[in-house]
Amino acid sequence: MSKFPPRLVPSTRHTRRWPASLAVLAVLVLQLAIPPEIIAGPPWLLPACGAALLIPLVWMNPFHLRRDEPWLRWVALALLAVLVLVNALYLGLLVAYLSSGHANDGLVLVRGALLIWVTNVVAFAVWYWEIDRGGPFARAPEHPHEVDKPDLLFPQMTAKIPGWDKWLPGFTDYLYVAFTTATAFSPTDTMPLSARLKALMTIESAVSLLTLAIVAARAVNVL
Helix, strand or coil, X not given: CCCCCHHHCCCCHHHECHHHHHHHHHHHHHXXXXXXXXXXXXXXXXXXXXXXXXXXXXXXXXCECCCCXXXXXXXXXXXXXXXXXXXXXXXXXXXXXXXXXXXXXXXXXXHHXXXXXXXXXXXXXXXXXXXXXXXXXXXXXXXXCCCCCCCEECHHHCCCCCCCCCCCCXXXXXXXXXXXXXXXXXCCCCEECCHHHXXXXXXXXXXXXXXXXXXXXXXXXXX
C-alpha cells in the first residue's frame, strides 16, 4: 500500500527519461534537412553534437531515472553548450547568406530558419530540465538528495488547489517553457528565479528573435 493518501501520490512523470531523449532524436532527424547553402563546415557537425548529447542521456537512465551519475550530467551540459554554439553559428551563416544577395530561394530560408528555431527550443528545454534544482534526479522525491533552490517558479508550485500539493515538473513542462520563451521572447506563466536561468532565457530569446524577425521575415518576402 502506498504511504501517500490517494490524492497526494506524487506523479512519476518527472522521472521519465525518454521524453528528453525523444526530443533530441527528433532534432537529429531534422538535421538531415539542413540546406547546403548555409553549411560552411561538414554537414554532420550539428547531428554529431546532438548524437553526442543523446548518449549520456540514454546511458544514465534509458527510460526512468534509476541512478545518478553526476559526471555524465556535466558531460550532457557541456554538450548542450556546444549544440547551442553550433546552432548559433548556423544562424550566423544563414544571416550571412541572406545578406549576400543570393538568397532568392524562400524554401531554403524557411527550412534553415525552422531547423535553427526547433533546435534552439529543444536544446534549451533539455538545459532547463537538467539544471533546475540540481537536475531531474535530485528533484525526484524518492531519491534522498538535497534539492537546490528552484531556478524556475511554475504556477503549480504556488497553487493552493487540492491534488497539486506534490506536483513536480516533467520534461514536457520545461519544453513548454522553452517554447513560450522562443515565441514570446520573454517568460510567460513560469518565472525565472536564478541568474543562470535568466541568462539562458536571454540567449534563447535572442536566437529566436534573430531567426524569426530577420530570416523568416525575409523568407516571407521572397515567397
